[in-house]
Every structure is written in C-alpha cells, then in structure tokens.
Amino acid sequence: MRPSLLLLSGSLLMSGVAVIAASMPEKIYGVNLGSWLVLESWMLPQEWLDMGGESCDDCSTCIATEFAFAQAYPDTVDGIFAKHWDTWFTQDDVDTLKSLNINTVRIPLGYWIVEALVDRKTEFYPRGGIVALIRGLQQLQAAGIVAILDHHALPGVQDADQMFTGNCTTNVQFYTPYNYGRALTWAGVMTALSHLHPAFASVFAIEAVNEPIMDAANTPEYGTYQKEFVIVVRAVEAALGVDVSGIRAQKTFRNASQAMFDMSSQNSTLFDSQVIDALINTAIILAQLASDSETQFDIGKSCEGHEPLVTNFMDVNWQHDDAPNPADAAMGPQAYDNHLYYSSGVADPTPEAYMQSICNLNRVQADAALGDSPLWFGEWGLPTQFNATDEFLQQWADAQKLAYSEGAGWIFWNFKIEDSVLANNISREWSYIEGVNLGYLTKDPSQVHNASVCDGFINS
Numbered sequence: 031m032r033p034s035l036l037l038l039s040g041s042l043l044m045s046g047v048a049v050i051a052a053s054m055p056e057k058i059y060g061v062n063l064g065s066w067l068v069l070e071s072w073m074l075p076q077e078w079l080d081m082g083g084e085s086c087d088d089c090s091t092c093i094a095t096e097f098a099f100a101q102a103y104p105d106t107v108d109g110i111f112a113k114h115w116d117t118w119f120t121q122d123d124v125d126t127l128k129s130l131n132i133n134t135v136r137i138p139l140g141y142w143i144v145e146a147l148v149d150r151k152t153e154f155y156p157r158g159g160i161v162a163l164i165r166g167l168q169q170l171q172a173a174g175i176v177a178i179l180d181h182h183a184l185p186g187v188q189d190a191d192q193m194f195t196g197n198c199t200t201n202v203q204f205y206t207p208y209n210y211g212r213a214l215t216w217a218g219v220m221t222a223l224s225h226l227h228p229a230f231a232s233v234f235a236i237e238a239v240n241e242p243i244m245d246a247a248n249t250p251e252y253g254t255y256q257k258e259f260v261i262v263v264r265a266v267e268a269a270l271g272v273d274v275s276g277i278r279a280q281k282t283f284r285n286a287s288q289a290m291f292d293m294s295s296q297n298s299t300l301f302d303s304q305v306i307d308a309l310i311n312t313a314i315i316l317a318q319l320a321s322d323s324e325t326q327f328d329i330g331k332s333c334e335g336h337e338p339l340v341t342n343f344m345d346v347n348w349q350h351d352d353a354p355n356p357a358d359a360a361m362g363p364q365a366y367d368n369h370l371y372y373s374s375g376v377a378d379p380t381p382e383a384y385m386q387s388i389c390n391l392n393r394v395q396a397d398a399a400l401g402d403s404p405l406w407f408g409e410w411g412l413p414t415q416f417n418a419t420d421e422f423l424q425q426w427a428d429a430q431k432l433a434y435s436e437g438a439g440w441i442f443w444n445f446k447i448e449d450s451v452l453a454n455n456i457s458r459e460w461s462y463i464e465g466v467n468l469g470y471l472t473k474d475p476s477q478v479h480n481a482s483v484c485d486g487f488i489n490s
C-alpha cells in the first residue's frame with residue numbers, strides 16, 4: 031500500500047514546518063546508479079540477453095540499446111523493463127551503499143522518463159521509469175543519501191554511437207532548437223518535482239547534459255542552452271515560492287501548474303521564446319503528473335523556505351574549440367562535473383605513467399581559474415589499458431581519490447556490475463562494491479590505504 035503523500039505534505043504545511051531540500055555534502059563520496067534507468071547492456075550482458083536483447087561489436091547494428099529494444103518489443107518492453115528497474119537497484123543495494131558510507135548518488139536519466147516528451151511515432155522507449163525513480167528516491171532519502179538528477183541521455187541523442195544515450199546512431203540531433211527545447215522542459219519538470227514531490231526531497235542538484243560532444247564546433251548554441259537551462263530552473267523555483275534573486279514571482283500562490291503559466295507570461299527580459307515554451311510545457315506536464323495516481327503530489331504546496339537546487343554542468347574544459355563557459359550562466363548555486371577514464375588513453379599505458387599523471391592532475395585548479403568551482407568528478411573508475419595487479423589497483427584507487435578530493439569529491443562509475451561469467455572481467459575495475467570487496471577501495475570512502483601513495487611521482 032502506498033502512503034498518503036498528500037496528507038503528509040498537507041500536515042507539514044499546516045504545522046508551518048518548511049521542508050528544506052537536501053544540500054550538497056561537504057565532500058562528495060558517491061557512486062553512479064548506472065544501468066538502472068538508462069540501461070547500458072555492456073554492464074549486464076547476461077541479463078540483457080535474458081531480457082531479449084542482443085550483443086554486437088557495433089551497437090547500432092543489433093538490439094543493444096533501450097531504443098532498439100523498445101522498437102523490437104513494443105508490446106512487452108514496459109513489463110520487461112519494470113522488472114529490470116525493480117531488481118537492478120534494490121533496498122539491499124541502498125543498505126550496502128549506506129554501510130559503505132556513500133553519501134551521494136548520481137542518477138543517470140533519459141529524457142523519456144518524462145513520457146510526454148517522447149514522440150511515440152518515431153521514438154521508442156519503455157514507459158513507467160518515473161515510478162521506479164520515485165521508489166528509489168524514497169529509499170535513498172530514508173538512508174540519508176542525497177541525489178543528483180543527471181540528464182544522461184538527451185532528446186535527439188547527444189553523442190554518436192554511445193549506448194549511454196539510449197540509441198546507438200550517428201544521427202546526432204540534440205544540438206537543435208527542438209531538442210534543446212525538450213531538454214529545457216525536462217529540466218523544468220524535474221526541478222518542480224524536486225521541490226513538490228516528497229520522494230524527491232533527497233535531490234540537491236540537477237545536471238544539464240551528460241558528456242556533450244567535446245569539440246564545441248559541433249555543439250552549436252550549447253552556450254545559449256546553458257543559460258536557458260539555469261533560467262528555467264530558477265524561474266520554476268521562483269514560481270514555486272523559492273527565494274531566487276533576479277526573478278520575481280506572483281505573491282499569491284494557488285497551484286504550481288498555474289504558477290508556471292503565470293511565470294511564462296511575465297515580461298522578464300531573461301525569458302526568450304525557448305524559456306517561455308519550456309515553462310508552459312512544464313505547467314501542462316506538472317498538472318498531469320500531479321493527478322496521475324502513480325506520480326501524484328500536492329500541486330498546491332508552496333515551497334517557500336526551500337533552498338534552490340544546485341545547477342550542474344560538465345566543466346568548461348570538457349570541451350575544446352571555443353567552448354562556452356557554464357560559469358557565465360550561473361544564477362545561484364552551481365557546480366561543475368568532470369569525468370576521467372584513463373582506459374580511454376589519458377596517459378601512456380603503464381602503471382608508472384598513470385601514477386605520474388594522476389599525482390599531478392591540475393583539473394580542479396584549471397577549472398577554478400575559469401570560475402568553474404566547485405568541481406566534482408562525476409565519473410571515474412579503475413579500468414586500465416594494461417593487465418593491472420591487485421597491488422596496483424589499490425594504489426590507483428588511492429591516488430585517484432586523493433586527486434578528486436582536492437575538488438568537491440568524487441562519484442565512482444558504477445555502483446555495481448552484473449555478477450556473471452560474461453561480465454566477469456569488468457566488475458573488478460568498474461564496480462565500486464566489488465572494488466571494496468576485493469580491497470582496492472577502502473571501506474570508509476573518506477580514507478585511503480596509503481596517503482603517501484603519490485610520493486615519488488609528484489613533479490617538482
């Protein structure tokens with residue numbers, strides 16, 4: 031039986047207790063909940079085959095992604111994915127993460143979790159993910175773990191031939207007005223839910239785009255989108271009664287959906303037509319979600335006293351070629367995200383070169399010099415381009431944690447990997463829980479085995 035959420039928030043309102051949204055931990059010790067609501071079949075190859083998926087070298091040529099799966103199995107996809115969502119991330123996992131003192135999760139999400147954004151004639155994705163998200167957020171909140179909502183797989187696809195976009199294709203269409211617009215509506219809806227829906231009280235940040243194309247010449251108007259993203263988040267918050275400097279809201283708050291409509295018709299010089307459309311679409315979708323029995327929340331709840339969300343972008347140095355700086359978009363609290371995988375060729379493929387590189391990493395400082403601070407490392411892991419010994423992986427984990435803790439902290443990719451013969455060789459380096467079990471990662475994430483691990487590698 032589901033608890034009465036309406037009653038709960040109603041009684042809090044009456045007693046005058048302001049429910050303050052979660053805040054950013056002093057130091058982030060986190061894991062990604064990868065392959066939960068955006069499934070990447072390489073991380074669970076056996077389950078994927080059992081579900082009815084396929085495996086191929088070029089992921090655009092078989093059923094290797096959610097898009098291809100939903101297209102192939104239109105009648106059964108929702109049920110099959112509901113089972114995946116229920117079993118891949120469970121109360122047991124929450125308990126394990128809590129016992130390991132993980133304080134943050136980054137939750138990769140597809141645009142399709144806001145189902146009204148999907149063009150069902152040409153786009154195919156499972157339905158019902160929002161219900162799984164609500165369930166997981168409730169469990170995380172009870173465990174005291176805060177969450178980042180990460181827009182990981184964007185409408186139109188933001189990178190070519192990547193499983194993490196939900197659709198392996200070279201036809202990249204995200205960087206267009208239509209798809210920027212859909213992403214802005216996604217941001218509006220997620221921001222509103224984060225303040226209005228009791229399950230979302232553990233959310234403290236919302237990330238605009240996971241890993242856009244690195245060459246900024248191929249991401250036209252991404253800088254404009256960054257600014258619009260922040261304006262939409264803040265306009266939605268202001269409409270809900272959150273104290274946001276720079277945007278004025280109606281004084282009499284009756285209903286969140288109506289407040290979004292009112293906000294969209296304000297003559298703010300900050301609002302271009304993309305922002306106005308996103309606010310109107312947010313209003314429409316919010317009213318639907320509020321009245322749907324599976325997602326319902328009190329649409330009349332004012333959010334006065336809430337802290338604003340942290341807006342989050344990949345850092346300016348993620349891109350090259352005249353990259354727009356997300357620091358220019360900031361209004362209120364904002365943080366930056368960098369991802370680092372040495373297996374993709376950051377240093378020469380030797381243990382010495384890896385240590386030399388990580389022990390002299392200057393990304394936190396280089397970003398801060400451009401205003402991109404605080405910075406967290408939202409994805410990293412232990413994979414290497416060589417066969418690493420147990421001893422090396424322990425040093426490698428220590429050295430990375432020390433480097434990333436110079437910033438706001440770190441979020442490992444991934445919390446787990448399937449335990450199967452097919453996936454056997456990857457969990458050692460890609461699963462946080464397995465890395466702790468094998469002794470590469472310390473049980474207490476704030477600790478390292480050897481705080482002097484970089485001695486001898488630091489350049490003078």
Ligand SMILES: *[C@@H]1O[C@H](CO)[C@@H](O)[C@H](O)[C@H]1NC(C)=O
Pocket residue numbers: 097153185186187197198199201203
């Ligand atoms: C996704 O994949 C399908 C099938 O490969 C393709 O037809 C479609 O255009 C792709 N792109 C987007 C943006 O959905």
Ligand SMILES: *[C@@H]1O[C@H](CO)[C@@H](O)[C@H](O)[C@H]1NC(C)=O
Pocket residue numbers: 285286287288291317329
């Ligand atoms: C909230 O406002 C919207 C838009 O004006 C309206 O359609 C809806 O009926 C209202 N809902 C409630 C519960 O007042």
Ligand SMILES: *[C@@H]1O[C@H](CO)[C@@H](O)[C@H](O)[C@H]1NC(C)=O
Pocket residue numbers: 295296297
């Ligand atoms: C916005 O400003 C213009 C020009 O001052 C005015 O004509 C228009 O009615 C205003 N619109 C709203 C919704 O206030």
Ligand SMILES: *[C@@H]1O[C@H](CO)[C@@H](O)[C@H](O)[C@H]1NC(C)=O
Pocket residue numbers: 415416417
């Ligand atoms: C790692 O070890 C395996 C099995 O011993 C071997 O086949 C492979 O070539 C090695 N890889 C590298 C990069 O040395």
Ligand SMILES: *[C@@H]1O[C@H](CO)[C@@H](O)[C@H](O)[C@H]1NC(C)=O
Pocket residue numbers: 454455458
């Ligand atoms: C990885 O796979 C190879 C064969 O492909 C096997 O010999 C080796 O033991 C595996 N390593 C681990 C850690 O399971």
Ligand SMILES: *[C@@H]1O[C@H](CO)[C@@H](O)[C@H](O)[C@H]1NC(C)=O
Pocket residue numbers: 480481482483484485486
């Ligand atoms: C810690 O690492 C340093 C540098 O590699 C090494 O000299 C030292 O012996 C290590 N300490 C321990 C306790 O392993």
